[in-house]
Amino acid sequence: MLYFDHCASTPPYDEVVQTLSEVMRMQYSNPSSIHQAGLAAEKLVTRSREVIAAALKVSPNEILFTSGATESNNIAIQGAALKKKSRGNHIITTGIEHSSVYECCRLMQRQGFDVTYLPVDASGCIRLEDLQAAITEQTILVSIMHVNNEMGSIQPIAEIGKLLSDYPRIIFHVDGVQGLGKLPVQLKEWGVDLYSISAHKVRGPKGVGLLYCREGVQLQSLYAGGEQERGLRPGTLNVPGIVAMAKAIRMTIERQPEAVEKMLQLRNQLIQVVDSIPELVLNSGRDTERAAPHIVHFSYPGMKPEVIIHMLEESDIMASTQSACSSKDLKPSRVLLAMGCNEARAAGGIRISLAAEQSEQDIATLEAALRIIVTKLKPLERG
Amino acid sequence: MKYDMLILRFGEVTLKGKNRTRFENTALSHVRRLVAAFPEVEVRKEYGRIYVELHGVDSDQVVPRLQNVFGINSICLVKRAESELEHIQAIALEFMHEVMERYGEDAIIPFKVSARRVWKGFPHGSQEMNHLIGTPVLRTFPALKVNVNQPVVDLRIEIRQDGTYIYHEVVQAVGGFPLGSNGKAMLLLSGGIDSPVAGWSALRRGLEIECVHFHSYPFTSERAQQKVLDLAKVLAGFAGKIKVHMVPFTEIQTRFTQVGHDNLIITLMRRSMLRIATKLAEQHRAMALVTGDSLGQVASQTLGSMNVIGKATDIPLLRPLVMMDKNEIIDISVKIGTYDLSILPFEDCCTLFVPKSPATNPNLRIVEQIEAHIEGLDALIDEAVKNTETIVLRDDIDEESSAEKETVTADFKGSNEPTTKLIEDSWF
Secondary structure: OOOOOOOOOOOOOOHHHHHHHHHHHHHOOOOOOOOOOHHHHHHHHHHHHHHHHHOOOHHHHHHHEEEHHHHHHHHHHHHHHHOOOOOOEEEEEEEEOOOOHHHHHHHHHHHOOEEEEEEEOOOOOOOOOHHHHOOOEEEEEEEEOOOOOOOOOOOOHHHHHHHHHHOOOOOOEEEEEOOOOEEEOOOHHHHOEEEEEEHHHHOOOOOEEEEEEOOOOOOOOOOOOOHHHHHHHOOOOOOHHHHHHHHHHHHHHHHHHHHEEEEEHHHHHHHHHHHOOOOEEEOOOOOOOEEEEOEEEEOOOOOHHHHHHHHHHHHOOEEEOOOHHHOOOOOOOOHHOOOOOOOOHHHHEEEOOOOOOOOOOHHHHHHHHHHHHHHHHHHOOOO | OOOOOOEEEEOOOHHHOOOOOHHHHHHHHHHHHHHHOOOOOOEEEEOHHHHHHHOOHHHHHHHHOOOOOOOEEEEEEEEEOOOOOOHHHHHHHHHHHHHHHHOOOOEEEEEEEEEOOOOOOOOOOHHHHHHHHHHHHHHHHOEEOOOOOOOOEEEEEEEOEEEEEEEEEEOOOOOEEEEOOEEEEEEEEOOOOOHHHHHHHHHHHHOEEEEEEEOOOOOOOOOOOOHHHHHHHOOOOOOOOOEEEEEEHHHHHHHHHHHOOOHHHHHHHHHHHHHHHHHHHHHOOOOOOOOOOOOOHHHOOHHHHHHHHHHOOOOOOEOOOOOOOOHHHHHHHHHHHHHHHOOOOOOOHHHHHOOOOOOOOOOHHHHHHHHHOOOOOHHHHHHHOOOOOOOOOOOOOOOOHHHHHHHHHHHHOOOOOOOHHHOOOOOO
16 A cells, blocks of 8 residues: 555554553553552653653643644633633634634634634745734734645744734644644744644554643633643543653654655655646645645646545555545635635645655656546546 | 853852862862753853853853852853954944844943953053943944943953953852852751752752651652652752652651650651651761751741750751741742642641641650650661662753663662553653
């Protein structure tokens, strides 16, 4: 199988699988229990927190373990909005957020908050002027993703952080799911208050993630339950998942420089392929400053992307339409529409997401498959 | 701003006579340890000062660490120029550009130049240099108004043969005496807010400390012991290395509950603790005990209790926090980073057997009588000393030593299967 869907999920490192199973087998006690075995489990969690904090260059008490990025985003956005409700009711986000942020903002809207959805330019990036113009006295929260999951466009997080440093009362949340491991993450330098991370996007296990919550930032708890994770995420801690995530994050960040170089090389190779097939239109950016190294997104205007996905599947190649979380609905992509693509192009998007472990040969195989598919589909095109 | 160098200035140490070099060298090695993480940084000592050459390392990364060096009073952030007039003038202007950026264009700022010609071979005298630097600076920045008495910006120019140091910003450091330059004491470390602060105060005053903790397993949890180790770890961050003596106190404590004087339990316990700590002090060549007592805070810290309890030891009993208010103590604990650990809810042995109404004014004679009637108390105390386990905690700055901590904690705690062994390094 050729797997080109690393934005949706990644194959875990062998070491991570081993850690997960060993911890699961050997340290099954509840880290909140007061006996020795519980204490040992708690120590594992503490150590994981330290390992992750060191990798992200933050303090261990700023790491909040969750069940994944969707939960992190909900805790961040709802928690911040509800906590700051008495101060204001305005939230700023973008039109291209992942559904776990987008829908969360819609929910807050139904609860009486005003939400501004910033537009993006043709390269899929927001403009700082738009953000500046959107800020009002009432603004309490800005939530902007690091790297867009469909298009790979990189949002100017450092500049946004700088702009927001003039508004110390506005909380700045970043959905970092597609950023970690692909771009440098400098939470302190950027002035980010909240940053969501998912383990399975960086070759860790599913069902575990974290929220970086800068010291001093207060959130309203959304759950009733125990005291775990300061009451913000009660529930027995997923010890094996957390330890395995610590390992995955550490390894990913350590390998990042070489990995990025390799992904860029593969990406450029694939962009040339797309450019050379006249039926295909490249949607993702070319500029490495504004486009992430692991995503190539293109459309076959007038062709349903599912058809292409299934034909690729026949060659044992896995790719994706839109993002996995919304690929079951057949509407045109909200993200592509926001970037100003017409409906035909927005409805026909194919996302190839790469990993550093792949080779030029893999891209060549994909190229061959694409050429055959286009030849077969050409007569079936619809205006 | 990008600085080239830091000047660390000593505090009270400079009052010392013959011991001065020893004190300064102690601080020097403390500085070296704290900057070991930055191999580019170069440290050297000159009379009364330590120079830290940054060689490109960001001062924001180094200064907060060095503010914790005991014995250092202040840190100057320095830009360097060659000791030639034109170059000094140019760097001074550049320096002032960056200073002014911080104050904004329109502010009116009282200003002076304090030049000092240390190298007499330099052709212009100190007074002359004040003018030679002041004139172009004032011409460039009209917002500056000369005020030699109360300047906000005091631009210092120190001309030496090897270069001229230009600085303005002086940050306060922690002060006190260099680490361990005043001998060694045993710190009675509970899990509370006060005793870690007392420990830090002792460290700052140049005392080397070893911690003594009394645990009453199974009446207290292992987490309470872990909490104490975590607190000691924070102190190790200041001291480089801290020993913690874990004293099994269960037997003595339960014995006191049997004597029928519940209101005196705390008094009796505290006296035994001081006895044990004194014996440990003898073993480890410490000359004093340090406690977190603060006058009147709890029953055992009234003047009457202090008197009766203090009589249990014949070496100096130092109470750095005795006259401080709780709020001040909390402020320090937040600053040194022990507060969040201290407020974790695990009981230590003191809070466990607290009677409903502990004596606030115990009678020494009665207390001594009760002690005399407890059969085998001395033996129990000796036993506790004998069974004390010692753990060495090191600051995390170099990873090698933190590994040592892991192995040491692994054999601590009398259980047959040490919990930490169940943690594999390969998992991370």
